[in-house]
Amino acid sequence: MIDYKPILLPHPGRTTPVSLEEYRQKGGYRGWEKALREMSPDDVIEEVKASGLRGRGGAGFPCGAKWGFVPRIEGPKYLCCNADESEPGTFKDREIMEIEPHMLLEGVAIASYAIRANDAFIYIRGEYVTAADGLEAAIEEATRAGLFGADALGKGFDLRIHVFRGAGAYICGEETALLESLEGRRPMPRSRPPFPAVEGLYRRPTAVNNVETLANVPLILANGSAWYQTIGVPPRNTGPKIFCLSGRVKRPGNYELPLGSVTFRELIDQYGGGTSTGAPVKGVLPAGASAPIITADRLDTRLDYDSVQEAGSMLGSASLIVLDETVCIVRAAALMEEFFRHESCGKCTPCREGTGWLHDILVRLEGGRGSESDLELLMSLSGEISGKVLCALGDFATSPVTATVRGFRDEYLQHLELGRCPYPDWGSGAGSWELGDGGWQTGAHRG
Amino acid sequence: MLTPETRDKILTEVERYPQRRTAVLPALKHAQAQIGWLPPEAIGEVADLVGVSHAAANELATFYSMLRTRPGGRTRVEVCLQLPCALAGAERLLGALAEGLGIRPGEATTDGAIELIGTPECFGACHRAPMCRVNDDYREHLTPEATCALIEELTADRRRTTDGRRPRARHSPSSLVGRPARAEGA
Numbered sequence: 001m002i003d004y005k006p007i008l009l010p011h012p013g014r015t016t017p018v019s020l021e022e023y024r025q026k027g028g029y030r031g032w033e034k035a036l037r038e039m040s041p042d043d044v045i046e047e048v049k050a051s052g053l054r055g056r057g058g059a060g061f062p063c064g065a066k067w068g069f070v071p072r073i074e075g076p077k078y079l080c081c082n083a084d085e086s087e088p089g090t091f092k093d094r095e096i097m098e099i100e101p102h103m104l105l106e107g108v109a110i111a112s113y114a115i116r117a118n119d120a121f122i123y124i125r126g127e128y129v130t131a132a133d134g135l136e137a138a139i140e141e142a143t144r145a146g147l148f149g150a151d152a153l154g155k156g157f158d159l160r161i162h163v164f165r166g167a168g169a170y171i172c173g174e175e176t177a178l179l180e181s182l183e184g185r186r187p188m189p190r191s192r193p194p195f196p197a198v199e200g201l202y203r204r205p206t207a208v209n210n211v212e213t214l215a216n217v218p219l220i221l222a223n224g225s226a227w228y229q230t231i232g233v234p235p236r237n238t239g240p241k242i243f244c245l246s247g248r249v250k251r252p253g254n255y256e257l258p259l260g261s262v263t264f265r266e267l268i269d270q271y272g273g274g275t276s277t278g279a280p281v282k283g284v285l286p287a288g289a290s291a292p293i294i295t296a297d298r299l300d301t302r303l304d305y306d307s308v309q310e311a312g313s314m315l316g317s318a319s320l321i322v323l324d325e326t327v328c329i330v331r332a333a334a335l336m337e338e339f340f341r342h343e344s345c346g347k348c349t350p351c352r353e354g355t356g357w358l359h360d361i362l363v364r365l366e367g368g369r370g371s372e373s374d375l376e377l378l379m380s381l382s383g384e385i386s387g388k389v390l391c392a393l394g395d396f397a398t399s400p401v402t403a404t405v406r407g408f409r410d411e412y413l414q415h416l417e418l419g420r421c422p423y424p425d426w427g428s429g430a431g432s433w434e435l436g437d438g439g440w441q442t443g444a445h446r447g
Numbered sequence: 448m449l450t451p452e453t454r455d456k457i458l459t460e461v462e463r464y465p466q467r468r469t470a471v472l473p474a475l476k477h478a479q480a481q482i483g484w485l486p487p488e489a490i491g492e493v494a495d496l497v498g499v500s501h502a503a504a505n506e507l508a509t510f511y512s513m514l515r516t517r518p519g520g521r522t523r524v525e526v527c528l529q530l531p532c533a534l535a536g537a538e539r540l541l542g543a544l545a546e547g548l549g550i551r552p553g554e555a556t557t558d559g560a561i562e563l564i565g566t567p568e569c570f571g572a573c574h575r576a577p578m579c580r581v582n583d584d585y586r587e588h589l590t591p592e593a594t595c596a597l598i599e600e601l602t603a604d605r606r607r608t609t610d611g612r613r614p615r616a617r618h619s620p621s622s623l624v625g626r627p628a629r630a631e632g633a
């Protein structure tokens with residue numbers, strides 16, 4: 001294990017939120033005070049640019065540059081914090097919000113100041129009730145202390161932070177769908193350009209940032225970009241990153257480490273305690289259901305944006321789902337495709353219809369029905385979706401299919417040869433739920 | 448059909464945001480919290496209060512999975528079946544709940560007390576899998592023992608809320624008895 005003390009999640013195992021008093025005792029809101037007292041909004045943007053901070057919501061876009069795109073014009077501008085966190089395998093923003101609400105709020109405040117927005121919205125998925133209630137309480141606490149509200153800290157800057165609760169739709173994490181949802185419309189992505197920086201919420205300039213991205217900002221302001229550059233692999237992979245580890249590992253959970261400091265294998269073995277079954281790793285999904293699987297031969301890839309991309313996938317939200325050798329890859333693909341089928345917003349025909357077809361074909365193959373030509377059908381159908389739709393969900397939806405057909409073709413064929421799935425149920429590792437005697441017959445997934 | 452309290456809450460939402468249409472979603476949630484679901488009359492009343500067309504409110508009510516345009520059970524038990532949970536036995540959890548409650552996934556008990564749902568949506572609790580939501584509460588780390596306790600709790604609640612009508616559920620599904628607890632990770 002490497003020598004590193006977490007700074008975004010400094011209280012492992014804690015279940016109650018850090019109060020304003022406690023947060024300030026440990027140096028909290030120093031970044032916000034420094035920004036308002038000593039820095040112009042443009043200074044803040046320059047400092048964040050110099051830090052190298054890249055967006056933690058998936059795309060890894062440089063945060064300071066995004067703020068720089070917001071035009072310096074009169075009239076309302078908005079900051080939107082993306083707290084929709086619905087990617088399978090992702091639970092990092094939840095922990096930040098539930099335990100460190102003030103760290104996020106300080107980041108929201110600094111970002112709002114940087115782009116000169118007086119209204120900030122935290123768009124949080126509807127199921128995160130505990131986190132949303134905690135954030136609202138923390139906003140009230142900080143506003144009473146004069147940190148937010150009219151004339152924050154007596155420096156003439158007005159800041160209102162609103163918590164807006166979603167209602168169960170993965171697509172609301174896509175930034176333009178998020179804006180549509182906030183405007184009270186069906187959350188269907190917009191075509192771009194114009195980008196949100198120019199025409200966002202209520203058609204006004206808007207920056208959209210992920211929870212974890214914004215949680216990094218107070219540290220950058222308080223300690224300086226030079227300090228931040230000492231964490232991770234500068235210049236393109238700086239700072240701490242929270243890795244969500246789930247699936248077949250002994251110790252699932254959030255692990256905060258510097259970008260690029262460990263490999264997939266090290267994270268799984270040293271932090272996750274190895275696979276829960278003891279069987280070798282078959283593959284790892286590095287970004288929930290949305291990026292191509294990393295096969296076992298690439299587990300020595302470092303966990304940073306550029307290394308994972310070189311290995312043919314994406315770090316994305318860094319939600320690592322570990323599959324061991326006892327897991328049926330076709331079944332895993334079918335389950336992920338069922339997610340996309342369920343979550344497609346329906347605006348583009350290839351995505352709306354195609355995700356359903358892909359799912360149907362995968363279910364058929366998993367049951368040992370269908371034929372080898374179905375594999376070509378899966379690939380050509382994926383080609384008709386990817387790149388031909390309005391938002392990245394359509395592209396995401398093809399990766400469970402194309403990456404597993406490419407990497408595990410023999411396993412698909414084995415299903416066809418046997419006329420059934422060679423892996424009983426979810427294999428032999430379903431935790432304490434292992435039954436071995438036929439188990440529960442729910443029909444929920446097997447249809 | 449909305450009570451004065453609900454109407455007040457909705458009008459407060461309308462005041463809160465830069466544009467009133469933003470209040471439609473929170474307003475629909477207030478209406479659902481009162482009624483349990485969103486009948487067409489409630490959707491219309493919300494739209495009138497916020498000041499948007501009925502269609503504008505309806506297009507949200509019919510889109511989001513947390514908004515319901517049909518009545519269901521008073522207590523909703525929603526099991527996540529997405530990959531990380533599936534790898535920890537989520538389907539068996541769903542089966543155990545079905546057997547214990549005496550209903551099939553997708554159904555409600557005949558007295559309308561409990562509805563059981565399996566969903567491919569992930570709830571951000573994958574490190575504490577398998578899990579379910581009971582209305583808005585997260586129930587995580589559902590080992591067989593914890594599941595037995597949950598079934599007990601649900602059926603006890605149901606006895607309380609159904610005026611002595613007894614449920615026919617079995618409390619400890621046969622296949623759960625005597626299973627070892629799962630060694631819990633981080």
Ligand SMILES: Cc1cc2nc3c(=O)[nH]c(=O)nc-3n(C[C@H](O)[C@H](O)[C@H](O)COP(=O)(O)O)c2cc1C
Nearest residue numbers: 055056057082084085173174175209210213392393
């Ligand atoms: C289908 C889809 C779902 C997404 N879900 C999320 C999400 O839940 N949270 C998030 O921060 N970004 C999500 N994103 C990425 C956002 O569109 C956006 O890039 C991000 O919020 C920008 O913030 P960042 O630059 O700080 O990373 C999603 C994108 C797509 C296409």
Ligand code: SF4
Nearest residue numbers: 345347348351391394
């Ligand atoms: S790609 Fe899919 S989710 Fe994205 S806008 Fe089109 S239909 Fe909607």
Ligand code: FES
Nearest residue numbers: 527532569570572
């Ligand atoms: S997969 Fe079940 S909560 Fe994430």
